[in-house]
Amino acid sequence: MARTQGSLLDRLPQILRHGPAFWRRSVQARVVVSTVLLSAAVVGVVGWFLMQQTRDGLLDQRVDAVVAEAESETQSARDALAATPGLDVNESRQQQDLVEPLIARGATRGFAVVLSPPVKDGSRLADGGAKFTQDLDLSSVPEKLEARFDQASPTAWTYTDIRTLRDIPGLPEGPGIVVGSQVRLPADDNLYTLYYLYSLDEQNETLALVSRAMLVAGVPLLLLVAGLTWLVTRQVVTPIRMARRVAERLAAGQLQERLRVRGEDDLARLATSFNQMASNLQKQIRQLEELSRLQRRFVSDVSHELRTPITTVRMASDVIHDARPFLDPVTGRAAELLQKELDRFETLLADLLEISRFDAGAAVLDADDVDLVDVAHRVVDMTSALAAQRGTRVVVHEPGHPCVAEADVRRVERIVRNLVTNAIDHAETRDIEVFIGADRQGAAIAVRDHGVGLGPGESAMVFNRFWRADPARARTSGGTGLGLSISLEDTHLHGGWLQAWGRPGEGAQFRLTLPRHLGTQLRHSPLPLVPDDARETA
Template sequence: MARLGVPPGLRRALTFWRRSIQARVVASTLLLSAAVISGVGWFLLSSTKDGLLEHRVDAVLAEAEASTEEARNRLEAASGTEVNASRQQRELADQIIARGDTRGFSVVLGVPAREGARLSDGGPEYTTDLDLVSVPETLQQHFDQVAPTAWTYTTIRTRTDAGDVVAEPGIVVGSQIILPSDGNTYTFYFLFPLDEEQETLGLVTRALFTAAAALLILVAGITWLVARQVVTPIRMARQVAERLASGRLQERLRVTGEDDLARLATSFNQMASNLQRQIRQLEELSRVQRRFVSDVSHELRTPLTTVRMAGDVLHDARASFDPVTARAAELLQVELDRFEVLLADLLEISRFDAGAAVLEADDVNLVDVAHRVVDATRALADQRGVRVVVESPGHPCLAEADVRRVERIIRNLITNAIDHADTGLGEEIKVLLGSDDHAAAIAVRDYGVGLAPGESAMVFNRFWRADPARARTSGGTGLGLSIALEDTHLHGGWLQAWGRPGQGAQFRLTLPRRAGDPLRHSPLPLVPVDADDPVPEKTR
């Protein structure tokens, strides 16, 4: 089912990103390379821009100084011959403006220097189509009084024949001269456009962007190829490992070359060979062990039958024996019964180990099975002085199961609870049942010795005992819970245990309502409602 709110394309991309080391290596390399290239490009552009502007400033200052010096020379040559200040000012401005037209810059001849005098007040001579706002206010303030040559950056605005205003970056240089006819100081403003530098900077910028894009593509390609050389053997190792995990133990990696990856492949193949050899040894040992258990169990039946016949004769005639011999005959009968149960359990375990156990599923009511098992174990419960109580939900708890195996599981759980009941407390053993649309469950709660932390994961091991000092009053063999767990797995169910020292234990069996359906929850809680610690033990 698709995740809500995530488009399929994005989900596939995210999956590819999570699973592909090659893609992440390429992406991280590209990001780092882009950061480095951006830093280097910014430095180069800044250096180029500063160099171009510095060279241009030197050139415009020299040009402004030359134009001002030429104006001074003309004024000195005409000194004393011209007394009309307006005409002398206009002629001087026309000469400088003409020079600017030929050399590509604009000129503004301002009003006499005085506090607050501005070009916008009227009276200046300037290049045709030039907007006087191109001269910054700060520069005009600088020349309110007699001051040395100064310059600043500005935006040169001119008007076209169509009446449009064109703005371009530029440099404005201010220089003062004294007009001999009236003795006033006038300021020349020389405005030099930076269009050539702007074009040069744009060309350099485009070249850097093109080179950066080409370099990133080249880095991506190189990184992809290098990462592929490293990732491909890893992918092959993953595929071979998956085949080994599926049971194809003969799979090996192909070794080419003598580099680190080739040595890794060699080591991997050696590991696979060792694992294959050890697994085959374990399989052979397991096969021999299963065969041994099966053969011994079968072979012991014949002498056990003979011993049983002799034991029955002795047990029947024990009334004629002396007390010691009569007691020996009774103990022999009890141990023979336990020996027969042990042989039956060993045969059942060998069938599970050999994979020969077969499930005969039918509709089973766990309530009926629980009452039947409680009635069968009542004598043992009375002997231990405990009472077993069935708490049914008031409706059938149905499941598709093998009734013989389910009855054996419940009997093992109840006899185990009776075996570990604390008779001094006078507590009763509770058998709880529950079901829903997907699962049916039965739980056996006792108040006996309990389980220490971690023991709930060991209680189903073969021949394991929670209290080694406690006698098996029920005649158990130590295989009951192991067989119960195997029976549960055969049904596709859960058999779980909870316990705390001093609080007793609870075992819970959960079966699917329909055979083969997966289990996702249980109708009964694993931790009893009367437990002091609500945190469940790790279950099996």
């Protein structure tokens, strides 16, 4: 038993931690709890109403009974006094003869009796002179009721709290009713008030019994409602959960998954429609896959087939280019343009072949420890001539320590070179900054330019193949439009991030983040995506 309690206590933090998630995800649990709470509220309101009606009915019945009995006792006393000659009887003796029969009958019928002093004296029961049932506390008679009988008044009653000095048989302490009625004694011709005190103990016991009965009936009723709600919602939620699982498997690529159809109700028709949708999606996805496969094969075949003729054209172009001194100016210029365009065409073929390798899943990594600081300096040296041609310069901000990551140095250099040349194209003669950083999890390079920037939504489109923010803008670096797409594929091959930020007129920043060790999942980058100067002006 102790071991079971210990294991439950150990699991309690886990239960509390997963409880909110279960509440958010489970429609069935929310429906059951909501139904039980609403049912409990309805049962509580109905129970309270019934209790009030029962209480009022019991009290009204009890009041009518005790008032009638009190009036009957008072009338009997009046009849007895009317039969007694007033001058022949002593006042005190007549009071005693009046009260003692009432007290005796009260002991057997369950009520107490109090006879007040003469009304004309204006005295209270607490002042003394009253005759009453033994061991009764006279404070049981409320002063408000006494004040009502300071002069001649008809029968009146009120609720009270009965108090006794010792236990009185048939009259327990607690809530009760006191009824007042007046009589005139022939001995002194004065008015006296008779108070009859009745207990409400039986009514309280009846109310307690009704309350227990309603509670005993209400708890199983709520449990029954919870069970029925659980079963009803289960019939609805179970097909939805099955549809969710099938949808997840469809999203994972298992396009042959289908829902099981049972019956002809709304859920069955929903399952049929879902299956039809899945079949149509499967057909369209297969068509797109086939089209994509044919497209990749076409690109790969064309790229390979163009290798041979382009090599022949290159050889002829080299011969013509070397013979420029012997050609006329127009032909020599044509030879230069031919050489330049052949260079660009070969670069485009290389990029297309690289893209086809990524599409075919044939790209592999030749991983080694790579210092991103060295990579940045090599890329800056390679692009210095292009930067000088564009009237800008590339500035490297070193962190002062190596930033090493396990990566393919050729692919990382290609990524950084594409980012720097892209920044040179859009720098607008302003300086380009290269930031490098690393922490225990990853290493990063950020390339910042202060050129035209990117518009809203363009930071995601910039990695699309052949996409350009401004189609009318010339490519001064001779790019093919595939550089950033290849860079993104190279980054994904490392399990890293390649992200872009930009703002019109304020430039752009591209950030490459690589895990320190291949296979490690990135959770953050050591460099911010939004530049510090952009955050200050925001």
